[in-house]
Amino acid sequence: MRIIIEENYEDMSRTAASIVKDYVSNHPACVLGCATGTTPIGMYQGLVEAHREGKLDFSETRFFNLDEYCGLDPSNDQSYTYFMKEHLFDHINVRPEHIHLPDGMAGDIEAACRRYDAEIERSGGIDLQVVGIGINGHIGFNEPGDCFYPDTHKIALHESTIRANARFFSSIEDVPTEAITMGIRPILQSKMLLFLANGESKIDAVYGALRGPISPRLPASILQLHPNVVAVIDRSAAKRL
Ligand code: PGA
Numbered sequence: 524m525r526i527i528i529e530e531n532y533e534d535m536s537r538t539a540a541s542i543v544k545d546y547v548s549n550h551p552a553c554v555l556g557c558a559t560g561t562t563p564i565g566m567y568q569g570l571v572e573a574h575r576e577g578k579l580d581f582s583e584t585r586f587f588n589l590d591e592y593c594g595l596d597p598s599n600d601q602s603y604t605y606f607m608k609e610h611l612f613d614h615i616n617v618r619p620e621h622i623h624l625p626d627g628m629a630g631d632i633e634a635a636c637r638r639y640d641a642e643i644e645r646s647g648g649i650d651l652q653v654v655g656i657g658i659n660g661h662i663g664f665n666e667p668g669d670c671f672y673p674d675t676h677k678i679a680l681h682e683s684t685i686r687a688n689a690r691f692f693s694s695i696e697d698v699p700t701e702a703i704t705m706g707i708r709p710i711l712q713s714k715m716l717l718f719l720a721n722g723e724s725k726i727d728a729v730y731g732a733l734r735g736p737i738s739p740r741l742p743a744s745i746l747q748l749h750p751n752v753v754a755v756i757d758r759s760a761a762k763r764l
Pocket of ligand 1: 559560561562563655656657658661662663
């Protein structure tokens, strides 16, 4: 695992964007695994800027997101579909058929999960996967629990996740309580994994992920088994490393 500690959020974002830029420039038809949340926003801005400057072409790149809330229409400004459009897809030359997110509005969620895994498999798997980390150590919405789930699945969000995400909604009651998340398998099978974390609230989660025992109690700790991780972390989140 390569660990890069940056001074602040801006530097973390710049470095992360340049890693993704290099990857996409060298492999234009790659499959990018995308994360949402506040962590990768600066990185996406960097990618949008590179595209605007004519330095980055996404016409062949395919995108798979880690997760989506259940019960939020894609037009809802808190859905992850909306987030991805707002921060990346609406500003780059991605082909609509190359955008994939789990279908949180599906009548049959189980079937939607199986469809998502099949789409990932048909694409040949994820090449570069970007992940953030929750304060409870989740990756995507793989929440702490008794076991790791390999496949895409529906998950009841933990109280701490609902509380952490309440800042985006008008009240905590509006935060969805369930989501669909990619499982651990495609994340671990990605060719390269870009792990991002910033801010003091992530200190313990980052320490557990990179240095702690590998345990489903802190799902991000499984990344220690990935053969090609680049972790870009700002100084405040890296304090215990
Ligand atoms: P954040 O969320 O980037 O908004 O901190 C990360 C996560 O929950 O995975």
